Amino acid sequence: MHRSNGSATTKNFTTYLSEAAPDAWKLEPGEEVTWPSSTQGAEKSTGVIAVVKDTDGAIGYADLADAAKEGLNVASIGNADGDFIAPTPDSASAALGAAEVADDLTYSPLNISAEGAYPITSPTWMLVDKVQSDQATADILKAYLNYILTTGQDDAKGLLYAPLPTELADQAIAQIDQITVG
Numbered sequence: 001m002h003r004s005n006g007s008a009t010t011k012n013f014t015t016y017l018s019e020a021a022p023d024a025w026k027l028e029p030g031e032e033v034t035w036p037s038s039t040q041g042a043e044k045s046t047g048v049i050a051v052v053k054d055t056d057g058a059i060g061y062a063d064l065a066d067a068a069k070e071g072l073n074v075a076s077i078g079n080a081d082g083d084f085i086a087p088t089p090d091s092a093s094a095a096l097g098a099a100e101v102a103d104d105l106t107y108s109p110l111n112i113s114a115e116g117a118y119p120i121t122s123p124t125w126m127l128v129d130k131v132q133s134d135q136a137t138a139d140i141l142k143a144y145l146n147y148i149l150t151t152g153q154d155d156a157k158g159l160l161y162a163p164l165p166t167e168l169a170d171q172a173i174a175q176i177d178q179i180t181v182g
Helices: 008-020 044-054 064-069 089-098 135-149 153-159 166-176
Strands: none
Touching (some): 089 153, 135 166
């Protein structure tokens, strides 16, 4: 099963396959992939999950939180070190913690070499305008971002998302001060 619509999930999955098994995986990675006619597509993760759940022997790909919510089994995947790692918030955090982070906080933990790192880990981004239209909006946005990057991190694992490593969260918090009014 694969997504029939374009998605970052598809891009991350196919990029991992291209990097981890270049001799076996021949499809071009991307948000939209030209899948073989022998495969079945469904729209969005919910569609993929529904078909996998209802089809004996089917396999597919979806975010951990979505798969777990529907009670699907998940596979341990071989990482760059050759270790098979189960997808968990901790194994995703291990990948995040080993990624090289650019000044603008972009990074890729995909197929990273690190102990316990799940190889198909992908960041979720929050993009905000650096210049806000008024002080009240800037203040509430700063407070919200600060909450997400501090107290909100405590809720991540329970939602099956990876808490940010402290160093990365601190880097993000430092950028909150760049939000201005103009």
